[in-house]
Amino acid sequence: MLKFLLQGLRAPLTEPPPALDAELAALAAALDRTARKRLGRGLAIRQVDAGSCNGCELEIHALNNAFHDLERFGLRFVASPRHADVLLVTGPVTKNMREALERTWNATPDPKWVVAVGDCGADGGVFAGSYAVVGGVSAVVPVDLVIRGCPPSPTQLLRGLLSLLTP
Amino acid sequence: MTALAALLAAGIPVGGHYPWPCAAVSETVWRDAATTLADGALTLLGLWGEPGRAHMALLEEPAAIAVVSLDCPDGHYPSVGAMHAPAIRLERAMRDLFGLIPEGLPDTRPWLDHGRWGEDMPPAASYPFLPAIGEALHQIPVGPVHAGIIEPGHFRFTAQGETVVRLEERLGYVHKGIEALLSDAQIARAERIVARTSGDSTVAYSLGFARAVEAALDITPPPRAVWLRAVMAELERLANHFGDFGAICNDASFAIVLAHCAVLRERVLRAASACFGHRLMMDRIVPGGVAVDLGAAGIARLRDLLPTLGDAFAPLVALYDKTASLLDRTVTTGILKPELARRFGAGGYVGRASGRNFDARKQPGYPPYDELRFDVPVLTDGDVNARVWIRVHEIRESLGLLEQLLTRLPDGPVLMSLENVSSGPGEGMALVEAFRGDLLVWLRIVEGRVQRCHLRDASWFQWPLLEAVIEGNIVADFPLCNKSFNCSYSGHDL
Numbered sequence: 001m002l003k004f005l006l007q008g009l010r011a012p013l014t015e016p017p018p019a020l021d022a023e024l025a026a027l028a029a030a031l032d033r034t035a036r037k038r039l040g041r042g043l044a045i046r047q048v049d050a051g052s053c054n055g056c057e058l059e060i061h062a063l064n065n066a067f068h069d070l071e072r073f074g075l076r077f078v079a080s081p082r083h084a085d086v087l088l089v090t091g092p093v094t095k096n097m098r099e100a101l102e103r104t105w106n107a108t109p110d111p112k113w114v115v116a117v118g119d120c121g122a123d124g125g126v127f128a129g130s131y132a133v134v135g136g137v138s139a140v141v142p143v144d145l146v147i148r149g150c151p152p153s154p155t156q157l158l159r160g161l162l163s164l165l166t167p
Numbered sequence: 168m169t170a171l172a173a174l175l176a177a178g179i180p181v182g183g184h185y186p187w188p189c190a191a192v193s194e195t196v197w198r199d200a201a202t203t204l205a206d207g208a209l210t211l212l213g214l215w216g217e218p219g220r221a222h223m224a225l226l227e228e229p230a231a232i233a234v235v236s237l238d239c240p241d242g243h244y245p246s247v248g249a250m251h252a253p254a255i256r257l258e259r260a261m262r263d264l265f266g267l268i269p270e271g272l273p274d275t276r277p278w279l280d281h282g283r284w285g286e287d288m289p290p291a292a293s294y295p296f297l298p299a300i301g302e303a304l305h306q307i308p309v310g311p312v313h314a315g316i317i318e319p320g321h322f323r324f325t326a327q328g329e330t331v332v333r334l335e336e337r338l339g340y341v342h343k344g345i346e347a348l349l350s351d352a353q354i355a356r357a358e359r360i361v362a363r364t365s366g367d368s369t370v371a372y373s374l375g376f377a378r379a380v381e382a383a384l385d386i387t388p389p390p391r392a393v394w395l396r397a398v399m400a401e402l403e404r405l406a407n408h409f410g411d412f413g414a415i416c417n418d419a420s421f422a423i424v425l426a427h428c429a430v431l432r433e434r435v436l437r438a439a440s441a442c443f444g445h446r447l448m449m450d451r452i453v454p455g456g457v458a459v460d461l462g463a464a465g466i467a468r469l470r471d472l473l474p475t476l477g478d479a480f481a482p483l484v485a486l487y488d489k490t491a492s493l494l495d496r497t498v499t500t501g502i503l504k505p506e507l508a509r510r511f512g513a514g515g516y517v518g519r520a521s522g523r524n525f526d527a528r529k530q531p532g533y534p535p536y537d538e539l540r541f542d543v544p545v546l547t548d549g550d551v552n553a554r555v556w557i558r559v560h561e562i563r564e565s566l567g568l569l570e571q572l573l574t575r576l577p578d579g580p581v582l583m584s585l586e587n588v589s590s591g592p593g594e595g596m597a598l599v600e601a602f603r604g605d606l607l608v609w610l611r612i613v614e615g616r617v618q619r620c621h622l623r624d625a626s627w628f629q630w631p632l633l634e635a636v637i638e639g640n641i642v643a644d645f646p647l648c649n650k651s652f653n654c655s656y657s658g659h660d661l
Contacts, residue, residue, distance in 0.1 A: 013430065047316045048312055049316075049317070049318050049319050049341070050319075051340075051341045051343060051657075052318070052341070052366070052657065053363040053364060053365060053366040053369075053657045054318055054365060054366045054367055054655065054656070054657050055363065055366025055367070055369065055447055055449070056366070057316050057317065057318065057366075058366060058367060058410075058447065059446070060316050061316055061410075061429075062429070062432075062433060062436070064429065065426075065429035065430060065432070065433050066426060066429065066430050066433075067430070067433050077316060079314035079315070080314070081312075091341065092343065094340065094341055094342055094343055095281075095283040095284055096281045096283055096339055096340045096341070096342055097311065097319060097340050097341065098283070099283075100311045100312050100319065100340070104312050125363070126348075126356075126359050126360050126363055127343045127344070127345075127348065127360075127363075129348075130343055130344035130345075130347065130348055131284050131344050131347060132284055132342050132343055132344035132347075133343055133344065150363075150449065151366065151447070153440075153446060
């Protein structure tokens with residue numbers, strides 16, 4: 001039984017990596033080459049939900065499935081900001097999550113990058129203007145890359161994250 | 168006369184409230200309703216406020232539903248939570264959002280309001296957790312930022328050694344002010360916000376909202392739209408149940424099941440994207456019908472997918488059931504007693520794994536499910552294992568439902584225009600079965616706009632039960648218990 005189940009996950013499920021578009025390539029080029037040299041071709045990602053509807057989280061989860069297989073690119077999710085190079089932040093940052101996001105950012109060692117995910121992470125999305133919402137992620141911590149979409153598909157997420165690795 | 172009919176008869180009928188009756192009641196009748204809830208003759212479906220008024224939705228099983236409304240111009244009303252615990256957090260939220268004071272509610276702490284909405288912020292540490300008194304106790308604070316890719320919330324464990332003595336949740340971190348954004352909103356804007364209340368249930372939320380708008384405006388969407396809505400709802404249920412089945416096994420460190428279930432979930436989402444243009448089918452259900460039709464190619468793709476899913480899932484279930492080390496973690500872990508599930512009106516797999524036979528697709532029921540054959544699985548063990556098996560059975564039922572839906576899909580238009588229909592005023596309600604349980608939507612339409620809309624996720628009545636089931640279990644089993652509940656943070660925090 002186990003043998004059968006293990007066989008089911010081998011190729012050909014895993015798909016070739018998506019091509020980068022010009023806009024993302026430009027963003028990636030803006031990143032610090034020295035820091036990238038120091039980190040090599042691997043990035044540890046800490047995901048922070050700062051007010052999302054959980055749609056973005058579902059698609060971020062999908063990066064780990066056999067079709068997308070994030071770890072083959074040296075990208076992996078870690079359990080603590082203290083182990084992270086990248087904070088992957090979703091949500092129109094809520095006022096109730098603002099301090100938690102700031103503290104997570106402060107707990108992440110330099111050099112670090114922040115990727116704002118989703119239309120809400122970009123500018124607050126449909127929740128912009130609410131009394132309970134700060135707005136996009138960049139209103140609270142400095143953002144290096146924005147991956148739009150509601151939610152962005154795993155392919156869009158993968159393309160964005162790969163741009164961090166390929167200057 | 169039934170308990171519900173007696174309460175309605177003691178009030179003044181409110182016109183223009185569909186499809187279930189509403190009565191304006193006095194404080195005395197409001198208190199009677201609370202007492203009847205506490206006696207167990209009624210189940211609380213929802214409790215919400217608006218400036219100067221409180222509303223309470225009641226269920227008399229099997230399927231009688233009504234709303235009682237209480238005017239409280241001075242902002243005070245008799246607390247329901249003082250007598251009936253499931254109302255406590257709803258009343259704390261009403262106080263935070265509308266300033267309505269529940270007279271007699273012992274818990275005076277805020278709930279969704281963390282003191283950060285205005286300019287003056289009290290210190291974050293000022294929230295007092297409930298005490299646990301005894302020897303050799305220690306506290307474990309967890310969150311709001313958790314170790315996995317999950318939503319934020321705070322769990323305060325008090326443990327003696329490995330054993331949990333008390334768990335208290337503190338939620339509200341993802342409060343986005345959704346009900347305020349929905350006040351005086353155009354229907355088209357409101358439907359986009361409602362669809363983003365809990366992303367994993369976006370289809371169910373849009374369905375509930377559409378049905379409530381249609382009830383308020385007294386319109387009936389075309390038959391094909393009604394059936395396509397059910398196709399999307401069952402695809403959403405499948406995708407989530409596959410994900411949960413895998414994730415529960417993964418929380419017992421049995422990762423192979425998650426790896427396979429994640430593939431099945433991905434196949435469902437890809438089919439959804441190909442058929443409806445969005446992986447989560449967000450914004451596809453709208454008042455008046457559905458935004459996108461399903462072509463012959465889409466039907467063929469889904470019909471090909473169904474047996475593939477069923478065939479691939481069966482050996483995973485067999486593996487689960489034959490792996491003693493896995494069952495050792497799930498059997499007798501996190502038991503929810505049937506009496507507690509009944510008192511809290513626990514919906515979805517949480518209730519149905521603890522003997523509560525309630526599924527909004529059956530009772531009160533809504534089309535097209537009245538024309539379809541399906542069973543509602545019910546178990547009584549109430550442990551993590553039972554919540555796993557309810558999902559297994561529901562996956563099989565959803566596959567059968569989709570087969571029927573695709574075979575007998577009616578022809579015709581899929582969307583009617585709202586231009587030449589009533590613009591209100593009217594109040595509409597809907598109760599629909601999301602993957603995690605019954606979702607209540609109540610709204611008022613005035614001059615073609617949403618004047619007020621309340622959304623009550625199934626999680627409101629499930630979160631408090633998670634605190635109860637973890638008691639006496641070891642800390643390491645909390646992720647299993649939590650995943651087997653899989654409550655929504657965003658759907659609850661609004």
